[in-house]
Amino acid sequence: METMRAAVVDRPGPPEVLVVRDVPRPTATADRALVRVRAAGLNRSEIMTRQGHSPNVRFPRVLGIECVGEVVEAAETGPPVGTTVAAVMGEMGRAYDGGYAEFALLPAARLMPLSVELDWSTLGALPETFLTAHGSLGVLGLAPGQRLVIRAATSSVGMAALSLAVAAGLDVAATTRNPGKAAALEQHGAAHVLVDSGDFAGEVRRLWPDGADGVLDLVGGPSLRDAFAATARGGIVCNSGLLGGSWVIPDFEPLAHMPTGVKLAVFDSASLEPAVAALALQGIAEDVAAGRYSAHLHKTFPLEEIAEAHAYMEANRATGKVVVIP
Structure with missing residues (x-):
């Protein structure tokens, strides 16, 4: 054997x-x-x-x-x-x-x-990380110039999303809880770096008083309430990660916790059709090989x-x- x-x-x-x-x-x-x-x-x-x-x-x-x-x-x-x-x-x-x-x-x-x-x-x-980032940005559906916040941007999916969002022409704010990691986010194209000190929505609103057009939240669970508060009316939150370690939002009441006009979506790489994912991954790998991003x-x-x-x-x-x- x-x-x-x-x-x-x-x-x-x-x-x-x-x-x-x-x-x-x-x-x-x-x-x-x-x-x-x-x-x-x-x-x-x-x-x-x-x-x-x-x-x-x-x-x-x-x-x-x-x-x-x-x-x-x-x-x-x-x-x-x-x-x-x-x-x-x-x-x-x-x-x-x-x-x-x-x-x-x-x-x-x-x-x-x-x-x-x-x-x-x-x-x-590349595979799980970039396919999740690619799919999440597709769910968000933002156009060049629109304002995107990537929460937990120094995670593997966050860094991939940063590269893809910058390449797509979005105005990107990237968050980290570790000030020592801010330089890496700037190096890879974040127009704004926010150090998340516990007032995520306040920090976003100080940057963009009207809020973000989209938030890619990779923390999940209770943190989504802060993501809702950071999002502009008509904007969208996409939850694609559980870095916070919690599967649920305790005592969640949509009418109380979600601002009017803010949408919530999710992206799960398990939903990817292999043939579609293969095309996307091939393109991503080619871009990395060509040095378009890391x-x-x-x-x-x-x-x-x-x-x-x-x-x-x-x-x-x-x-x-x-x-x-x-």
């Missing part, structure tokens, strides 16, 4: 429950291809799953909601052997084992073939240091994307 190295979570807990060990290497089936994982981006949702907060996840489990690599055993349909592919979501790393391994057995229908000259680490920083790769860790990588991300030390290399 062939084996592979994988980071396995046997029970919910702190980063140390991620244990790298030898496990059986799977083989392709009629509808699932075996992908050699070359890089796997880390995501906040994986912290929540590791902690036991994701519903319907059974342990033991190999986490990882995204990866890039190459097909080494093809399914009956889908990309042939040797194809460079990316995979995101579709219950990857939750209902079935994900990208924290040397190989991953993945639904062929969800694989996104890619053709681009990027190193694996850089390519691994992949915002902050740091890489070897698979054997996955627990350290989770602790690093959980401590909010990154400005951009953390990637694990099997």
Whole structure:
């Protein structure tokens, strides 16, 4: 029996429950291809799953909601052997084992073939992060010159959204709770940097008295009340993240907490159609390869240091994307 190295979570807990060990290497089936994982981006949702907060996840489990690599055993349909592919979501790393391994057995229908000259680490920083940012900006639907606030902009999705929004000609304000990270936001094109000291709506209103045309809120939960208050009448809030660690807004009353004319939307990368996502990701990868903007790769860790990588991300030390290399 062939084996592979994988980071396995046997029970919910702190980063140390991620244990790298030898496990059986799977083989392709009629509808699932075996992908050699070359890089796997880390995501906040994986912290929540590791902690036991994701519903319907059974342990033991190999986490990882995204990866890039190459097909080494093809399914009956889908990309042939040797194809460079990316995979995101579709219950990857939750209902079935994900990208924290040397190989991953993945639904062929969800694989996104890619053709681009990027190193694996850089390519691994793109799929979930940039597709979420791309989809969120699409939901917001802002036109060039309109005012956008990206809340938690030094997160991986926030940095990706910053690059895409600046490229789209939006007037972007980016927030961070850490003044030491402000320079990175300015470097990547934020016209305004707001240090979130607890008065998010007030800071936005001091910049734009009428409020923002759109807010991309990556904190979620109770923080959405502040996002509503920062948004102009006719504007829109898109919630695409849960960095605050809370799934709900306690005692939420729309008539009391949402200003007249402000809209609330969400974007979830699980809703992406693989064929559409593949086209978007191919374009993003080409733009990164051409130097139009950065992949915002902050740091890489070897698979054997996955627990350290989770602790690093959980401590909010990154400005951009953390990637694990099997």
